[in-house]
Amino acid sequence: MSAMSGPERRQLKRTLVKKPASLIVKRGLQVQRIPCLVCDNSQEGFKIGGTFSLKQGQLVEVILDEYSSTTVPCRVMWVGKPGSKQGGEAGLRIKT
Numbered sequence: 731m732s733a734m735s736g737p738e739r740r741q742l743k744r745t746l747v748k749k750p751a752s753l754i755v756k757r758g759l760q761v762q763r764i765p766c767l768v769c770d771n772s773q774e775g776f777k778i779g780g781t782f783s784l785k786q787g788q789l790v791e792v793i794l795d796e797y798s799s800t801t802v803p804c805r806v807m808w809v810g811k812p813g814s815k816q817g818g819e820a821g822l823r824i825k826t
Contacts, residue, residue: 744770744777753782754791754801768794775804775823784809784820792822 746769753764766780776792784790784806791801803825810816 744772746770749794750796751778752793752796753778753780754793755782755784756789763793766792768792769819775807775821777819777821779819781818782820789825790822 749768751766751768753762753766755762755764764780764782766778766782769777769779771777778792786806786809788806789803790806791803793799793801804822805825806820807823808816808821810819812818
């Protein structure tokens with residue numbers, strides 16, 4: 731990651747949400763649905779929190795409503811380092 735990555739580079743206003751959601755993570759033929767929390771969002775993406783193992787650049791899908799099958803395709807832009815202020819968080823950019 732660059733010196734100014736993650737939340738420090740935020741350009742659009744984010745809205746505090748704190749809403750339960752799910753993350754769809756594909757690893758080869760395996761597909762996992764992982765519970766997460768959307769902490770905030772903007773027109774371009776989300777900041778999520780939870781217990782997950784993601785990598786920068788990875789493609790994931792977000793389900794914003796547990797009763798819906800509609801997903802939002804995203805790319806992982808940053809992952810907080812364990813023990814840091816952003817530990818357990820990740821930044822996702824919506825794929826357009």
